[in-house]
Amino acid sequence: MTTPQQMRRDLIRMIARANTGHIPSNLSAVEIVYTLFLRVLKLDPERPDWPDRDRFIASKGHCAAAIYLAMSAVGIIDRQRLDDFNVDGGDVPATILRYGLPGIEPGGSPLGRGPSIGIGTAVAAKRDGRDSRTYVLVGDGECQEGQIWEAAMLAPTLGLDNLVVVVDENRLQGSFETRDVVAADLGARFTAFGWQCHRVDGHSVAELETALLAPQDRPKVVIAATIKGKGVPMMENETGWHGRALTFAELTTSLRGFR
Amino acid sequence: MTTVGEVVGEHLLRVGAEAGDTYLIYADGRLRGVEPFIEKFPDRFLNVGIAEQNAVSIAAGLAHSGKQVYLWNNTTFLLYRPFDQIRVDAAFSRTRLRLIGTSAGLTRSKSGIINIAVEDVAIMRALPNMTVVCPGDLHEARALLNQCHQLDGPVYVRFPLENYELPEIHRPDTKVTLGHAITVRDGDDAALIATGHMLPVALGWIDEFAKAGLRVRLVSMPSIKPFDAGSVVTLVAEQLPIITVEDHSTIGGLGSAVAEAIAETGRGVPFRRIGVPDRYPYVVGSLGYLTEHFGMPGVSELRAWIVDQVSARSAREAEVGK
Numbered sequence: 113m114t115t116p117q118q119m120r121r122d123l124i125r126m127i128a129r130a131n132t133g134h135i136p137s138n139l140s141a142v143e144i145v146y147t148l149f150l151r152v153l154k155l156d157p158e159r160p161d162w163p164d165r166d167r168f169i170a171s172k173g174h175c176a177a178a179i180y181l182a183m184s185a186v187g188i189i190d191r192q193r194l195d196d197f198n199v200d201g202g203d204v205p206a207t208i209l210r211y212g213l214p215g216i217e218p219g220g221s222p223l224g225r226g227p228s229i230g231i232g233t234a235v236a237a238k239r240d241g242r243d244s245r246t247y248v249l250v251g252d253g254e255c256q257e258g259q260i261w262e263a264a265m266l267a268p269t270l271g272l273d274n275l276v277v278v279v280d281e282n283r284l285q286g287s288f289e290t291r292d293v294v295a296a297d298l299g300a301r302f303t304a305f306g307w308q309c310h311r312v313d314g315h316s317v318a319e320l321e322t323a324l325l326a327p328q329d330r331p332k333v334v335i336a337a338t339i340k341g342k343g344v345p346m347m348e349n350e351t352g353w354h355g356r357a358l359t360f361a362e363l364t365t366s367l368r369g370f371r
Numbered sequence: 372m373t374t375v376g377e378v379v380g381e382h383l384l385r386v387g388a389e390a391g392d393t394y395l396i397y398a399d400g401r402l403r404g405v406e407p408f409i410e411k412f413p414d415r416f417l418n419v420g421i422a423e424q425n426a427v428s429i430a431a432g433l434a435h436s437g438k439q440v441y442l443w444n445n446t447t448f449l450l451y452r453p454f455d456q457i458r459v460d461a462a463f464s465r466t467r468l469r470l471i472g473t474s475a476g477l478t479r480s481k482s483g484i485i486n487i488a489v490e491d492v493a494i495m496r497a498l499p500n501m502t503v504v505c506p507g508d509l510h511e512a513r514a515l516l517n518q519c520h521q522l523d524g525p526v527y528v529r530f531p532l533e534n535y536e537l538p539e540i541h542r543p544d545t546k547v548t549l550g551h552a553i554t555v556r557d558g559d560d561a562a563l564i565a566t567g568h569m570l571p572v573a574l575g576w577i578d579e580f581a582k583a584g585l586r587v588r589l590v591s592m593p594s595i596k597p598f599d600a601g602s603v604v605t606l607v608a609e610q611l612p613i614i615t616v617e618d619h620s621t622i623g624g625l626g627s628a629v630a631e632a633i634a635e636t637g638r639g640v641p642f643r644r645i646g647v648p649d650r651y652p653y654v655v656g657s658l659g660y661l662t663e664h665f666g667m668p669g670v671s672e673l674r675a676w677i678v679d680q681v682s683a684r685s686a687r688e689a690e691v692g693k
Contacts, residue, residue: 209484
């Protein structure tokens with residue numbers, strides 16, 4: 113049985129072996145993608161393109177490793193295929209891109225497009241009369257993108273009670289602490305734009321599940337307070353690890369000091 | 372060795388100290404090498420956040436208030452989302468805005484489409500008023516950053532990875548001038564025209580060609596706009612077969628600019644464009660992998676092609692001599 117902690121160990125090794133970065137961004141999002149895939153999303157692993165499935169749009173596409181592990185835990189992606197993570201010639205990129213893995217919805221980087229794509233899939237579900245919900249994962253730094261707010265302004269007008277945006281509020285971005293770049297209470301801003309807002313501990317599966325499944329009569333935002341680098345003390349809340357690959361010594365330290 | 376980030380940092384520190392009006396704008400990220408500028412002039416550094424459109428228009432506002440503004444980002448983020456802002460706020464408005472792009476071409480291709488910038492030269496050179504330069508070595512980078520600082524209009528400077536160590540290909544006394552090609556090696560069998568970080572690659576090819584007894588001229592073309600069409604006219608007048616090489620789409624970049632110049636002479640020469648074909652990759656691929664994935668010609672294929680051209684030319688000359 114997969115647990116969030118097991119996902120953390122696996123993703124650290126996956127990313128370190130691939131000699132690429134974004135480990136802290138993956139670590140902050142683990143419980144979010146775990147809860148979505150194992151408790152919330154209506155999916156059929158045998159039919160990844162089932163038209164009535166819920167959509168998961170990874171706007172924050174650089175936490176791909178965590179997403180792949182959650183998808184493999186529910187049987188959408190064969191675990192063996194993840195051995196190709198970030199390998200030349202393979203179809204398992206370190207950021208969410210639709211190369212060939214089953215179940216990957218449009219979205220991914222560059223940042224800021226996910227909620228708009230989500231409006232598209234949510235409107236299509238409404239028009240087609242399907243019971244399909246759309247969940248979009250964005251980062252808090254990503255909410256500095258203007259397109260996020262173009263989507264945020266529009267969605268309530270369209271009455272999209274089948275659209276949920278989850279903000280992984282890990283409070284750090286590539287350069288500095290997010291509040292030092294743009295100070296913003298994201299929950300208050302989404303609320304002002306007409307969204308139903310829930311604030312949760314983003315490392316509590318129970319809180320996330322309750323908020324994600326809570327009834328909604330308009331678009332819903334779940335502000336998930338998280339710790340960037342969660343689980344690895346030397347990375348937690350520290351800038352500078354964002355895009356870095358780990359040395360072997362750092363990998364060993366990470367896995368030993370893991371909590 | 373000096374990295375791309377360091378050469379930009381040195382330049383900013385120098386021009387920043389001279390006039391006191393130089394600004395550096397970030398839309399998040401970090402360019403290693405510019406920290407001394409940020410530390411020395413904290414009031415002239417602004418990180419607007421992950422907001423590329425906002426960054427360009429804010430930079431334009433600063434520039435229109437008399438500031439010398441540098442905006443850095445990964446090339447894809449720098450140019451693509453805010454292209455309309457660049458078109459209107461920088462190009463149309465003749466704004467003194469210097470756009471510094473790193474990770475151009477396939478240099479960060481493993482991240483996929485997010486960091487694959489192979490259309491940037493094509494779109495930027497299509498903009499009236501825009502200057503486009505692709506420095507290929509340290510001297511070109513230093514000289515062109517200086518010359519572009521003086522220009523009364525927008526500039527796009529294209530670089531590979533920020534931690535790429537710029538080679539020193541030209542002699543220190545080589546004259547590097549905006550709008551002018553530089554002959555790096557002489558040769559009368561063919562000409563290889565390279566731009567940006569393909570210059571050291573092309574130099575390696577020239578050495579390989581020489582081992583086969585081929586005398587291939589190497590021309591560096593760091594200035595894409597203004598473009599030195601005259602240098603191409605000279606090559607056509609000598610009837611040299613021409614090869615262009617760039618880490619960019621074969622559509623719209625150096626190869627296209629050279630093709631246009633050849634066509635406008637009204638004469639023909641054998642011609643090949645080496646660059647990224649008109650396709651996106653749908654696999655994970657580092658630069659080296661994608662070069663093979665795309666079947667981009669390398670030194671052996673080009674050597675064979677040049678031999679064919681030498682042979683054809685010699686046959687033609689023998690025919691004329693009869």
